[in-house]
Amino acid sequence: MKGSRMELRRSRTTRLKTASALLGAALLLGACGNGGDGGESTAEEPASGGAPAAPGAEDNSLTLIALQDPGTLDYVNNNQTALILWIPGNVVEPLVYFDDAGEPEPAVAESWDISDDQTTYTFTIRETTFSNDDPVTADDVVYSLTSMQESPISTYAAAYGAVESITAVDERTVEVELERPSQAFFQGMGGMSGLIQPESAADGIATNPIGTGPYVLDNYATDDQLAFSVNEDYWGEAPSIEDVTVRIIPDGTAALNALSAGEVDVFPVITIDLWERLTTEGFDESFNLVTYPQVGEMLYVAFNSTQAPFDEPEARQALAQAFNREDILAAFNAPWGADATCDFGLEDTSWFAPESAEACPHPSDLDAATGAISAAGLDTQSVEFTSLSDVPDLSLPADILVAQLQQVGADIDRNAIELARYSQTVFQARPPQFGITVMSSAAPITGFACESPDQAGWTTYCSQEFTELLNEADSAESIEEYDDRMAAANEVLKEDAVIVPLAAKNGVGLFHPDLQGWQEPRIMVDIQFKNLHW
Numbered sequence: 001m002k003g004s005r006m007e008l009r010r011s012r013t014t015r016l017k018t019a020s021a022l023l024g025a026a027l028l029l030g031a032c033g034n035g036g037d038g039g040e041s042t043a044e045e046p047a048s049g050g051a052p053a054a055p056g057a058e059d060n061s062l063t064l065i066a067l068q069d070p071g072t073l074d075y076v077n078n079n080q081t082a083l084i085l086w087i088p089g090n091v092v093e094p095l096v097y098f099d100d101a102g103e104p105e106p107a108v109a110e111s112w113d114i115s116d117d118q119t120t121y122t123f124t125i126r127e128t129t130f131s132n133d134d135p136v137t138a139d140d141v142v143y144s145l146t147s148m149q150e151s152p153i154s155t156y157a158a159a160y161g162a163v164e165s166i167t168a169v170d171e172r173t174v175e176v177e178l179e180r181p182s183q184a185f186f187q188g189m190g191g192m193s194g195l196i197q198p199e200s201a202a203d204g205i206a207t208n209p210i211g212t213g214p215y216v217l218d219n220y221a222t223d224d225q226l227a228f229s230v231n232e233d234y235w236g237e238a239p240s241i242e243d244v245t246v247r248i249i250p251d252g253t254a255a256l257n258a259l260s261a262g263e264v265d266v267f268p269v270i271t272i273d274l275w276e277r278l279t280t281e282g283f284d285e286s287f288n289l290v291t292y293p294q295v296g297e298m299l300y301v302a303f304n305s306t307q308a309p310f311d312e313p314e315a316r317q318a319l320a321q322a323f324n325r326e327d328i329l330a331a332f333n334a335p336w337g338a339d340a341t342c343d344f345g346l347e348d349t350s351w352f353a354p355e356s357a358e359a360c361p362h363p364s365d366l367d368a369a370t371g372a373i374s375a376a377g378l379d380t381q382s383v384e385f386t387s388l389s390d391v392p393d394l395s396l397p398a399d400i401l402v403a404q405l406q407q408v409g410a411d412i413d414r415n416a417i418e419l420a421r422y423s424q425t426v427f428q429a430r431p432p433q434f435g436i437t438v439m440s441s442a443a444p445i446t447g448f449a450c451e452s453p454d455q456a457g458w459t460t461y462c463s464q465e466f467t468e469l470l471n472e473a474d475s476a477e478s479i480e481e482y483d484d485r486m487a488a489a490n491e492v493l494k495e496d497a498v499i500v501p502l503a504a505k506n507g508v509g510l511f512h513p514d515l516q517g518w519q520e521p522r523i524m525v526d527i528q529f530k531n532l533h534w
Contacts, residue, residue: 050282050285050286050287050513051262051286051287051512051513051514052260052261052262053262054262054265054512054514054515054534055262055263055264055265056241056265056534057514057534059243060240060241060242060243060534061241061242061243061244061245062241062243062244062245062265062266062515062529062532063244063245063246063247063263063264063265063266064244064245064246064247064264064265064266064267064268064527065246065247065249065255065258065259065264065266065267065268066082066085066086066226066246066247066248066249066269067082067248067249067250067252067255067269067271068080068081068082068248068250069082069222069223069248069250070082070083070086071083071222072206072207073087073205073206073207073208073209073217073220074205074206074209075087075088075092075192075195075205075209076147076148076151076153076156076205077151077152077153078153079153079155079156079192081269081442081525084192084523084524084525084526085268085269085525085526085527086226086228086246086526086527087209087217087526088192088195088523088524088526089213089521089522089523089526089528089530090213090214090215090228090244090526090527090528090529090530091131091209091210091211091213091215091216091217091228092195092196092197092209092210092211092212092213093107093108093195093196093211093212093213094107094108094189094190094191094192094193094194094195094196094523095107095108095109095123095141095145095189095190095194095196096108096109096112096186096189096190096194097190097522098187098190098522104186104190106126107126107190107212108125108126108136108141108196108212109123109124109125109126109141109174109189110124110125110126110127111123111124112124114186117181118178118181118182118477119177119178119179119180119181120175120176120177120178121175121176121178121185121186122169122173122174122175122176123141123173123174123175123176124172124173125137125138125141125172125173125174126212126235127172128212128233128235129212129233130197130198130201130210130211130212131210131211131212131213131216131231131233132198132200132201132210133233134198134200134201134210136196136198136212137168137171137172138168138169138170138171138172138173138174139168139199140196140197140198140199141168141174141196142166142167142168142174143197143199143202144195144196144197144199145160145166145174145176145193145194146166147197147202148160148192148193148194148195149163149166153192154447155192155444155446155447156188156192156193157193158184158188158193158446159182159184159185159187159188159189159191159193159194160185160188160193161182161184161185161474162178162179162180162181162182162184162185162474162475163176163177163178163179163182163185164177164178164179165177180475181475181476181477182474182475183473183474183475183476183482184446184474190522190523191523191524192523192524195211195523196211196212197209197210197211198210207220208220212231212234212235213231213234214230214231214234214236214238214239214529214530215228215229215230215231215239215244215529215530216228216229216230216231223248224247224248225245225246225247225248226245226246226248227243227244227245227246228243228244228245228246228529229242229243229244230242230243239529239530239531239532240517240531240532240533240534241529241532241533241534244529247264252270252271252273252274255267256274256277256281256283259283259287259510260283260286265511265512265515266509266510266511266512266515267509267510268295268507268509268510268511268527269295269507269508269509269525269527270508270509270510271392271393272332272334272337272392272393272396272505273392273393273396275332275333275334275337275508276332276333276334278334278508278510279333279334283510284510286513287510287511287512287513288510288511288512288513288515288518289336289508289509289510290508290509290510290511290518291336291337291506291507291508291509292506292507292509292520292521293346293347293348293504293506293507295442295506295507295509295521295525296346296347296442296504296505296506296507297346297440297441297442297505298344298345298346298440298441298442298501298503298504298505299328299338299397299438299439299440299501299502299503299504299505300344300438300439300440300441300499300500300501300502301320301323301401301436301437301438301439301499301500301502302436302437302438302439302458302459302498302499302500303316303319303435303436303497303498303499303500304431304432304434304435304436304437304458305461305498306431306432306453307431307435309376309377309378309381309383310435310436310498312376313496313497314372314375314376315376315378316496316497316498316500317361317362317372317497318369318372318373318375318376318378319369319373319378319383319405319410319436319497320362320497320500321362321363321364321365321366321368321369321372321408322364322366322369322373322404322405322407322408322410323364323401323404323500323502324364324366324404325340325341325355325364325502325503326340326355327400327404328340328397328400328401328502328503329503331396331397331400332396334508336506336508337505337506337508338503338504338505338506339354339355339503339504340354340355340502340503341353341354341355341359341501341502341503341504342355342359342360342361342362342363342494342500342501343359343490343494343501343504344445344448344490344493344494344499344501345445345490345504346504347504347506349486350483350486350487351483351486351487351490352504360494361491361494361495361497362494362497362500366407366408369408370408370409373408373409373410374409378409378410378411379409379410379411380411381411382411382412382413383405383410383411383412383413383435383436384412384413384415384434384435384436385398385401385402385405385412385413385414385415385435385436385437386415386416386417386422386425386426386434386435386436386437387402387414387415387416387417387437387438388416388417388418388419388422389416389417389418390418390419391419393440394438394439394440395416397438397440397502398414398416398438401438402414415434426458427457427458429458430457432457432458434458437458438502440505442524442525445470445486445489445490445493446470447459448461448466448493448499449461449462449463449466449467449470450462450467451467459498459499461493461496461498461499463492463493463496463498465492466489466492466493466496469485469486469488469489469492470485470486470489472485473485473486473489507525514534515532515533515534516532516533516534517531517532517533518531518532519531
């Protein structure tokens with residue numbers, strides 16, 4: 001069944017999220033997302049003449065803003081948002097792409113065959129070269145897929161959970177054998193899990209990743225910029241814009257000033273702490289304001305269920321009733337930027353629903369929360385709330401949540417710490433060393449599964465029922481069965497209240513009104529340069 005996905009076709013709202021879960025470093029941008037569809041986005045039209053002259057229009061170049069230096073470009077072993085925004089798709093391509101209807105399209109693989117039982121995938125590799133002039137071979141593909149299979153980033157490796165073997169049949173053919181059908185595998189081949197690099201250049205990936213993409217990285221200057229130019233040997237249609245510069249400006253105010261002064265063309269990922277200014281200072285009138293879920297994140301509370309009192313469902317459920325999601329959205333003062341929800345999934349997941357009494361097993365109810373907290377003894381037992389002090393996207397929600405918990409009588413001990421210490425205390429500690437925390441991530445719902453309690457990470461959610469439902473979803477042979485199992489897993493997650501969703505945040509960006517061709521991300525949160533033009 002060459003080039004088809006059989007029954008497993010999906011729309012934008014049902015595409016499986018197999019892209020990267022957030023570990024610590026992705027928080028530095030505070031805006032992340034998982035795999036998208038490549039469809040062109042609709043933006044609000046700015047007021048005529050409001051924007052400064054575009055700096056890149058005259059010489060057919062483009063300058064964008066990044067709020068953080070990636071530190072490394074090794075996408076196999078790292079999943080920082082600041083890295084994933086620029087390298088995938090532009091420099092390094094996956095084995096396949098998926099269009100806005102979820103249909104696979106050729107990329108490094110020009111075609112593929114899928115066996116009737118969906119356990120054997122045979123990929124025919126495109127006859128082309130990497131940007132360093134090395135030919136793309138089946139051995140390079142095997143090396144790349146095996147590297148991702150062994151990646152320490154769990155959601156990159158997760159796509160290979162059912163894979164038994166990856167073999168080069170000949171110079172241009174790769175065969176992958178699965179022990180069972182897997183939704184995650186083929187979708188992963190269109191995301192981070194499927195990125196293809198030359199084995200000969202793998203040692204330089206941290207500073208100079210090589211791929212088959214429409215652009216090459218000319219220069220990476222730490223804390224300064226990333227500079228790209230057109231890959232003259234690109235196998236596809238040549239991009240319009242010849243040179244792209246990503247300026248690293250860590251200060252949000254300085255970044256907005258650079259945009260308004262006409263020094264840059266695009267500020268594609270804007271953190272929550274700046275949202276209010278976009279409207280109050282008229283940026284939404286001078287520039288195209290674009291919102292899109294792929295670079296969005298879930299905002300949620302995590303309870304450490306490995307320690308008392310959070311090992312008791314009644315205690316978690318009592319505290320969950322104290323969370324007023326609308327108060328948090330009001331603090332952002334950007335009604336277009338987020339939706340209150342009790343489901344763990346962005347707006348482009350099939351089970352997403354806005355907050356409602358029907359959708360929330362533990363809806364906000366101050367009276368009920370006060371009584372339940374007293375009954376659980378949480379008004380006399382100190383409860384630690386660990387939060388980030390140096391990430392505005394998360395310190396603001398933490399302020400509100402702590403006040404809400406105190407309002408219903410909980411004895412809260414606030415522990416606000418910087419990211420480096422937070423990573424050691426929350427992300428890396430085994431068992432985790434915190435009581436309650438608030439987090440924002442692009443992690444798919446699958447990122448919270450673990451097979452047994454001794455594998456518990458900071459998310460601390462090891463539910464046999466939840467894990468079994470996710471495994472059933474991955475093995476599904478139809479999209480209807482997949483959606484049914486994933487929705488059931490979402491209900492288990494909500495009811496147990498170990499992870500308590502609060503809001504689904506959109507990605508938000510500002511684009512010069514003369515710049516055309518913007519498309520939503522295709523590989524997790526990638527900002528695509530190829531189709532942009534003046």
